Amino acid sequence: MIERIQALNIKKQYNSKFELDCSLDIKNGPIYTIVGPNGSGKSTLLRILSLIEKPDNGSVIYHDGGKPLAAPFKDIEISRMAVLVATRSNIFNDTVYNNIAYGLKLRKFNKKEIKDRVMSVLKDVRLDGKERMNAMGLSSGESQRLALARAFAINPDILFLDEPTASLDPDNTRVIEDIITEWQRKSDKIIIIVTHSLPQAKAISDFVIFIYKGKIIELSGVDNFFEKPSTKLAEKFVFGEVY
Amino acid sequence: MDFLINSIIKALELIVSLDPELTGIVVLSFKVSGFAIIISTIIALVITLVLDLKNFAGKNIIVTLINTLMGLPPVVAGLMLYLIFSRSGLLGFMSILYTPAAMVVAQIVLATPIIAALSYAAVVSADPGLKFTALTLGAAPCQATIKVMKNVRYSILASVLAGLGRVMAEVGAVLIVGGNIAGFTRVMTTAIALEADKGDFELAIALGMILLCIAFVLNAALFHFQKKGVQR
Numbered sequence: 311m312i313e314r315i316q317a318l319n320i321k322k323q324y325n326s327k328f329e330l331d332c333s334l335d336i337k338n339g340p341i342y343t344i345v346g347p348n349g350s351g352k353s354t355l356l357r358i359l360s361l362i363e364k365p366d367n368g369s370v371i372y373h374d375g376g377k378p379l380a381a382p383f384k385d386i387e388i389s390r391m392a393v394l395v396a397t398r399s400n401i402f403n404d405t406v407y408n409n410i411a412y413g414l415k416l417r418k419f420n421k422k423e424i425k426d427r428v429m430s431v432l433k434d435v436r437l438d439g440k441e442r443m444n445a446m447g448l449s450s451g452e453s454q455r456l457a458l459a460r461a462f463a464i465n466p467d468i469l470f471l472d473e474p475t476a477s478l479d480p481d482n483t484r485v486i487e488d489i490i491t492e493w494q495r496k497s498d499k500i501i502i503i504v505t506h507s508l509p510q511a512k513a514i515s516d517f518v519i520f521i522y523k524g525k526i527i528e529l530s531g532v533d534n535f536f537e538k539p540s541t542k543l544a545e546k547f548v549f550g551e552v553y
Numbered sequence: 554m555d556f557l558i559n560s561i562i563k564a565l566e567l568i569v570s571l572d573p574e575l576t577g578i579v580v581l582s583f584k585v586s587g588f589a590i591i592i593s594t595i596i597a598l599v600i601t602l603v604l605d606l607k608n609f610a611g612k613n614i615i616v617t618l619i620n621t622l623m624g625l626p627p628v629v630a631g632l633m634l635y636l637i638f639s640r641s642g643l644l645g646f647m648s649i650l651y652t653p654a655a656m657v658v659a660q661i662v663l664a665t666p667i668i669a670a671l672s673y674a675a676v677v678s679a680d681p682g683l684k685f686t687a688l689t690l691g692a693a694p695c696q697a698t699i700k701v702m703k704n705v706r707y708s709i710l711a712s713v714l715a716g717l718g719r720v721m722a723e724v725g726a727v728l729i730v731g732g733n734i735a736g737f738t739r740v741m742t743t744a745i746a747l748e749a750d751k752g753d754f755e756l757a758i759a760l761g762m763i764l765l766c767i768a769f770v771l772n773a774a775l776f777h778f779q780k781k782g783v784q785r
Contacts, residue, residue, distance in 0.1 A: 362688055390691035399689075400682040403704045412700070413690040460690060 312391050312467035313338045314373035315359060315500060321367035322354055322524075330354050330365075330524040338467075338500045340516030341491070345505060347553045351524040352504040353397070353472050359502065360394040360470045372468075390417060392468040397476050399457035401448065406432070407441040409456055413464045427463045435459040435489055451482030458486065462493055468500040469493075475510065487514050508548065512536055520544045522552070564759035575759055582721065582740040585653050589660035590717045596661070597668035597716075598702070598709075605676050605698045616673065622666035630662045631729030638730065651732035656740070659726035664716035671712030675705040707781040714775045721767055 315336045322330040330351040336342055344352045357363040359370060361382055371378045372388060382388040402409050407428055414424045432438045435455040445456055461469055475483040491514055494501050505511050511518055518535040520528040528544045539545045546552045567575050637643050638650040649655045679701050687697035702709060724742035731738035733747055741760045748757035
């Protein structure tokens with residue numbers, strides 16, 4: 311099981327205005343949230359950490375049993391240990407069941423295990439009874455729960471969530487937050503969430519990573535971050551003066 | 554007017570009585586076009602996959618060339634294949650000129666660009682988030698493209714039907730490379746051309762009716778799948 315992610319001197323240039331330049335060391339157990347203003351590089355960092363996108367410089371290292379795994383960007387088996395749920399995850403034009411089974415089929419689970427996992431996770435995300443329905447007919451809240459279910463069914467060592475409750479109503483937001491914290495409580499995996507919502511970061515995270523203009527300004531416990539941030543910039547951000 | 558009505562009545566009699574010559578021509582047409590469309594679909598899907606997966610120099614030229622070949626006149630295709638398969642041609646040693654095999658090749662040449670161009674257009678116009686989502690769930694790039702292709706399957710199916718419609722209705726290419734030999738390479742379109750030339754309209758009208766029915770069924774299916782593709 312992956313118990314640690316290191317991002318060493320990650321650099322990613324998109325245009326003359328934006329450059330991601332940071333290092334990070336994260337261990338399994340607590341929930342980490344990444345917060346920061348629009349365009350600060352939160353989602354880019356998440357895509358790099360999840361091995362979807364290569365950095366221009368620097369390296370991402372997954373540690374398994376205390377040992378670093380070699381060449382994670384080249385090894386599909388390593389990248390399959392992580393799952394990223396994107397902001398508006400696309401739902402495949404297929405049944406709810408097949409949407410969830412997709413990641414499991416890629417990992418060559420047998421039919422029985424796929425069925426067991428799909429049915430179990432459907433209950434967890436409160437979509438049981440809808441497995442035969444075409445997923446395109448789900449509401450936006452249900453679609454987002456389905457996106458989470460696809461990830462939970464895989465039971466990845468690392469789960470990345472990019473704005474998992476963006477554009478959802480308060481009820482669906484609460485349901486999804488409950489599902490995420492419940493999964494974390496049961497699994498003890500690495501979980502990193504990008505969020506725009508400071509109340510959400512406060513409610514569900516143990517550690518907060520504040521990123522600004524591509525640089526990590528602060529990484530601290532949730533209470534410290536919201537009550538006595540160690541940098542002036544973080545303090546301004548908490549009070550809504552940086553956006 | 555009486556002549557036309559009598560011809561239609563005789564044509565209907567040929568269809569109802571399952572006239573052996575008529576059924577032979579229809580069966581051969583389906584065999585040739587069916588076989589051609591299966592091979593064309595496989596080639597076109599591989600082309601779509603490679604074009605979507607790989608970025609290489611000259612890719613835009615290849616896409617433009619495929620789009621251009623969608624409008625390739627059947628007689629030109631037939632003429633080129635005739636020159637290639639004739640005894641002194643590049644592939645003359647295969648001795649397939651004036652056989653159903655040459656007709657299958659001609660129809661593959663005509664159908665593949667249509668299926669490839671329309672399938673590729675469906676894949677590239679699909680939401681890019683689909684491929685990204687597949688990658689985030691652990692798909693390799695090739696698997697992600699296949700997932701996108703499955704997602705736009707109705708559009709791809711519509712392109713296959715468009716290709717089938719084109720080859721079932723074309724006459725020029727199969728006439729040149731097949732030779733319209735009775736009982737061997739005579740298909741519906743070439744038979745209609747010949748019978749009309751002879752002034753023997755019963756068989757030509759009967760085959761025309763069947764061809765129209767096929768066109769109707771194909772277009773109904775095409776419409777159905779296009780609608781499903783839009784609803785996805």
